Amino acid sequence: MWRNKNVWILLIGELIAGLGLWMGIIGNLEFMQKYIPSDFMKSVVLFLGLLAGVFFGPLAGKVIDTYSKKKVMIYAGIGRMLSVVFMFMAIHFEAIIFMVFFMVSIQISAAFYFPAIQAVIPLIVKEKDLIQMNGVHMNVSTLARVAGTALAGMMLVVLEIESLYIGSMVAYLFILITTFALDFEEADFDKVRSNKTSSFKDVLPVLKEVPIVISALVLTVIPMLFIGGFNLMVINISELQNDISIKGLLYTVEGLSFMIGAFFVKKITHLLPPIKLMFIFAFLISIAHLSLFFSDIKFMSLISFGLFGLGVGCFFPIAATIFQTKIAKEYHGRFFSFRNMLDRIMFQVVLLSTGLLLDTIGLQYMVLIFGVLSLSAVIYFALFNSRKKINEPQLIKGKNVV
Structure with a gap:
């Protein structure tokens, strides 16, 4: 894997x-x-951007499966890269509406x-x-988050907020250039385009044939209850403790722990079936959510x-790995867009709920x-799946069989 230039380009x-x-997010x-x-x-401002991403989800899935993924x-x-221009306008005119335009345009691109x-x-x-590539890819994303938030914090001390968005635009230009260097084989898109029955709705019958994928999709709700209000919780913990520096510490501790987890998981995947491991880690996430009740204490919030x-x-x-192999x-294009839509819808519900409850x-x-909801969901679905005794299907020549 490490001799593959595409892997290095992507990472x-x-x-x-x-x-x-993350410089842009800190700026936001x-x-x-x-x-x-x-x-x-x-939360409403963040919600509007995510909503735009949901609307474009079905189109994104079909486009990714129909045309060259590299071109997409x-x-x-x-x-x-162009969406960042709206934030320069928002800062210049001190107008929230331009930030809304920025959130909408960047979320459409992300979709x-x-x-x-x-x-x-x-x-x-x-x-x-x-699984190794997914872990490394997520570790690189987390390393970028830790470094990006730390760098943004230092930049805000000596520079204006505009500098964060200049950094964002330069970074987006860099990844655009590196994308041109990717070189991999793709499907015959003429044949795919000629298939008029290819649509976003084709994903649903496929999911019914793969119970483990449905279970994995359901379990992703648990971390989303935490992730959806992540930034708002960081702001509130900072205000609760009356400590500006805690923001960077929280991002750093979470990011470093994420990297340890992503490295560690490859060592234990042979011990238990993937779905059981997901239940174990979903339970850990629920405990983390509940423990934030003591977030007025600095070391407890970090734990x-x-x-x-x-x-x-x-x-x-x-x-x-379950999604990519099953x-x-x-x-894949339609499924990952479908999953992206589910994540965004859940994120929006949690985001608005978080803002209202705060x-x-x-x-x-x-x-x-939220912690009790998470823990209850983990226990309920664990009992449900233990009764159902899901048999994992094997992928054979593009079709799933149970």
């Missing part, structure tokens, strides 16, 4: 783009803290870009290397984010509600 591009992405948080006092209104990544990269990457990974590495990072670091590489490649009952009672 280096992900690292640089991640730096730009800074802009919202300055101009949007209500947590609920902050290139056009999405151009769109992502095409990220499912395309997930569909490309199985094309550039062998199946036996998938909570560390537990969460470890849990998702193990959880997501397993989930990604779903036939000709459905404004009404506060952080500590909110995490109790």
Whole structure:
């Protein structure tokens, strides 16, 4: 795997783009803290961007399966780079509406870009290397997040907020250039385009044939209850402790724990079936959520984010590998767009709920509600799956059989 130039291009591009992405996110948080006092209104602004991504999900899935995935990544990269212009306008005019335009345009680009990457990974590495590649890819993303947030914090001390978005645009330009260097075999797109029956709805019958994929999709709801309110919780913990520096520490601890988890998971995948491992790590994520009740204590908030990072670091590489191996490649674009849509819808619900609950009952009672929901869901579905005794299907020549 490590002799494959496509792997290095993808990982280096992900690292640089991640730096730009997280510099932009820190800039977004800074802009919202300055101009949007209500947590609920902050969540509404983020919601509008995610909603645009959901609307474009079905189109993105069909485009990724119909046309060259490399070209889709290139056009999405151009769109992502141009979207940053709206944030320069938002800062210049001190207008929230331009930030909304930025969120909408960058999320539309993401609706095409990220499912395309997930569909490309199985094309550039062998199946036996998938879990390692997924873990490394996620570790690189996390390293970029840790470095990006730290760099953004340092830049804000000595530079204006515009510098963060200049850094983002440069990073997006870099990954756009590296995407042109990717070289891998793709399907005969003339044949695919001639298939008029190919549509986004084709994913649903495929899912019915693969119970383990449905179970994995259901379990991804658990980390989403934490991730959906991640940034708003970081802001509130900072205000609760009256400590600006805790923001960077929380991101750093969570990111480092994620990297440890993603490295560790490859060592244990042979011990238990993937679905059982997912239940174990979903349980760990639920405990992390509940423990945030003590987030007014500095070391407890760091422990909570560390537990969460470890849990998702193990959880997501397993989930990604299940999706990539149990779903036939000709459905990957539509499936990953479908999953992206589910994630975004769930993210929106959690985001708006988080904003509303933070404004009404506060952080500590909110995490109790979400933590109990997570723990209850893990226990219920674990009992349900133990009764059902799911048999994992094998992929044979593009078709799944049970």
